[in-house]
Amino acid sequence: MESATxxxxxxxxxxxxxxxxxxYMWGYADVGADIYVALGLVMAYAQGAASxxxxxAGIVYIMIGFAYTELSSAYPxxxxxPYFTLRGLGDFWGFVGGSALLLDYxxxxxxxxxxxxxxxxxxxPYVFGRTIESFVINFGPLHNINPVWxxxxxxxxxxxxxxxxxxxxxxxxxxxxxxxxxxxxxxxxIIFGFLFAWKPEFLAHQWKTQFPTFHNFMYGSSLAIISFVxxxxxxxxxxxxxxxxxxxPRTSLTLIFTVFIFAVSFSTLGLxxxxxxxxxxxxxxxxxxxxxxxxxxxxxxxxFAAILGATILFISSNTGVMGASRLTxxxxxxxxxxxxxxxxxxxxxxxxxxxxxxxxxxVTQTVLSFLTPSAMxxxxxxxxxxxxxxxxxxxxxLIKLRFSDPYTPRPYKVPLxxxxxxxxxxxxxxxxxxxxxxxxxTILFMVVLTHTIGRIAGPAWVLLCFIYYAWYRKKNxxxxxxxxxxxxxxxxxxxxxxxxxxDLLEQYKLALAERDKKRKEIK
Amino acid sequence: xxxxxxxxxxxxxxxxxMDYYQILTSTLMVILGTIILFRTFVGNVTLMPLLMGGGFMxxxxxxxxxxxxxxxxxxxxxxx
Numbered sequence: 001m002e003s004a005t006x007x008x009x010x011x012x013x014x015x016x017x018x019x020x021x022x023x024y025m026w027g028y029a030d031v032g033a034d035i036y037v038a039l040g041l042v043m044a045y046a047q048g049a050a051s052x053x054x055x056x057a058g059i060v061y062i063m064i065g066f067a068y069t070e071l072s073s074a075y076p077x078x079x080x081x082p083y084f085t086l087r088g089l090g091d092f093w094g095f096v097g098g099s100a101l102l103l104d105y106x107x108x109x110x111x112x113x114x115x116x117x118x119x120x121x122x123x124x125p126y127v128f129g130r131t132i133e134s135f136v137i138n139f140g141p142l143h144n145i146n147p148v149w150x151x152x153x154x155x156x157x158x159x160x161x162x163x164x165x166x167x168x169x170x171x172x173x174x175x176x177x178x179x180x181x182x183x184x185x186x187x188x189x190i191i192f193g194f195l196f197a198w199k200p201e202f203l204a205h206q207w208k209t210q211f212p213t214f215h216n217f218m219y220g221s222s223l224a225i226i227s228f229v230x231x232x233x234x235x236x237x238x239x240x241x242x243x244x245x246x247x248x249p250r251t252s253l254t255l256i257f258t259v260f261i262f263a264v265s266f267s268t269l270g271l272x273x274x275x276x277x278x279x280x281x282x283x284x285x286x287x288x289x290x291x292x293x294x295x296x297x298x299x300x301x302x303x304f305a306a307i308l309g310a311t312i313l314f315i316s317s318n319t320g321v322m323g324a325s326r327l328t329x330x331x332x333x334x335x336x337x338x339x340x341x342x343x344x345x346x347x348x349x350x351x352x353x354x355x356x357x358x359x360x361x362x363v364t365q366t367v368l369s370f371l372t373p374s375a376m377x378x379x380x381x382x383x384x385x386x387x388x389x390x391x392x393x394x395x396x397x398l399i400k401l402r403f404s405d406p407y408t409p410r411p412y413k414v415p416l417x418x419x420x421x422x423x424x425x426x427x428x429x430x431x432x433x434x435x436x437x438x439x440x441x442t443i444l445f446m447v448v449l450t451h452t453i454g455r456i457a458g459p460a461w462v463l464l465c466f467i468y469y470a471w472y473r474k475k476n477x478x479x480x481x482x483x484x485x486x487x488x489x490x491x492x493x494x495x496x497x498x499x500x501x502x503d504l505l506e507q508y509k510l511a512l513a514e515r516d517k518k519r520k521e522i523k
Numbered sequence: 524x525x526x527x528x529x530x531x532x533x534x535x536x537x538x539x540x541m542d543y544y545q546i547l548t549s550t551l552m553v554i555l556g557t558i559i560l561f562r563t564f565v566g567n568v569t570l571m572p573l574l575m576g577g578g579f580m581x582x583x584x585x586x587x588x589x590x591x592x593x594x595x596x597x598x599x600x601x602x603x
Contacts, residue, residue, distance in 0.1 A: 051571040051575075052570065052571055055571065055574065187548075190555075191551065191555060194555055194558060194559055195555075195558065198559075198562070199566070200559075200562050200563045200565075200566040200567055200569070200572050201566040201567045203567075203569060203571070203572065204566070204567030204568075204569045205567075207569050207570075207571070208569075257582075261578075261579075261582075264571075264574075264575060264578075265575065268571050268572060268575050272572075
């Protein structure tokens with residue numbers, strides 16, 4: 001590591017005003033909404049095996065969730081995955097993780113705003129007497145362009161920019177209320193669906209006769225990971241959550257299992273009610289299509305699911321704006337990007353520059369994706385690339401930090417560990433971390449192998465970010481491929497103090513004192 | 524309910540609205556799991572419904588185990 005320091009700049013803290021329920025809903029509004037988008041996309045490729053694909057991706061997601069729970073409760077800072085990577089693997093890999101995640105946040109804004117508009121379009125035949133598909137045009141070499149849907153999406157993004165510039169408190173409140181309604185609604189669809197509409201023999205028929213090809217199975221599996229993206233949000237919320245070490249494990253584990261159950265239930269239910277082709281035809285509103293097929297409640301459940309879908313996807317898109325702004329805020333604090341991004345609005349206390357810049361990137365992505373035959377598919381492609389590459393790095397960081405930073409108290413640990421002797425002390429090696437890393441690694445491999453747009457646009461984005469990173473670091477006399485010397489110990493003390501985690505702070509100081517004592521004895 | 528260690532449970536411990544909600548959802552999970560499994564065995568047996576039904580039953584049952592244990596401990600405390 002080279003001995004250079006981060007450029008000095010004024011510190012303006014973000015507010016810590018997110019409650020337990022708010023923290024859970026912050027994550028749920030993001031991850032819980034994914035199924036509204038992923039159901040149609042995954043069904044289109046995984047066909048009769050869609051529920052299996054959701055379950056497989058879900059198992060990997062549970063392991064990712066465990067890793068995030070451990071790291072977020074041990075290091076409750078806004079940086080999330082890239083912060084863990086930075087701390088475990090150094091500045092360069094922290095930047096790579098950060099750029100992958102930034103891609104995901106901007107895609108999150110674009111994809112979920114597009115999907116939100118898709119659910120609003122459910123009502124278009126009733127209001128305007130024509131479907132959204134009727135606005136499709138072909139323009140020269142470009143086919144299947146839908147300018148109306150694109151404009152609706154851009155309108156939604158502009159509302160989000162205004163909401164976020166004004167402040168987080170309003171957004172968190174909105175997340176909590178609508179998230180709670182969504183929990184009840186999704187639960188009702190599952191209960192009523194399994195009781196009154198689900199036909200196991202129809203599901204078995206699709207499983208046996210409509211099983212996808214190996215390529216489509218891989219494509220579907222890698223897309224299914226997008227139904228579980230968003231744990232990053234709860235980690236981002238850690239910095240703004242009161243008593244994060246005790247709150248984060250509870251909210252995070254509940255979130256992981258809630259989302260897993262919903263994703264697998266919806267796909268199993270869907271294949272037992274409708275043919276997968278119906279979902280593929282309704283990429284914009286698959287959950288509303290499913291809900292309206294349920295007897296007794298379908299007449300109301302269909303439109304209700306459409307309204308709810310539009311709303312929760314709007315919130316999810318909002319978490320993309322919040323996540324991008326908070327991530328850049330965190331990265332700027334560690335000299336990965338310019339402190340210019342670090343600036344907070346004097347009146348609203350929100351990072352206004354990052355909100356505007358990354359929302360504008362999302363606007364560009366939206367416009368470009370609408371120039372492709374399927375905007376949702378294109379955005380989903382890139383979303384899967386960003387998520388899987390970021391998660392691989394988080395797993396590596398989790399394993400590395402167990403060895404390099406055993407002193408930080410971990411209120412929660414990924415299950416299944418073995419104790420190893422390392423540099424004269426015992427380190428806990430996470431077996432599940434390795435399995436999870438291999439799982440996400442496989443998904444990343446499948447993304448690169450099967451996603452034509454994702455494998456080009458994803459690495460191109462990281463390369464573009466690298467050009468900026470290299471320019472910024474060189475300009476400030478900082479190493480590009482090596483790390484700045486960070487004082488992680490005082491940073492950790494500061495973090496635990498500001499988080500009001502005094503017990504953990506005590507444990508941490510005690511562990512450091514014991515280490516120093518041992519070092520003196522050896523000398 | 525889960526926030527209070529079982530050995531500390533007394534008759535004065537009140538069941539909150541969140542506890543009632545969790546009892547309700549756990550019971551529903553067991554019922555739903557049973558229905559899914561029953562209908563699967565009656566119709567065509569495939570992997571996913573088996574996992575789904577079994578998963579719901581196991582998770583609901585696991586959560587209800589804590590509820591039963593809580594009431595047992597509280598009754599025991601009342602008698603002593």
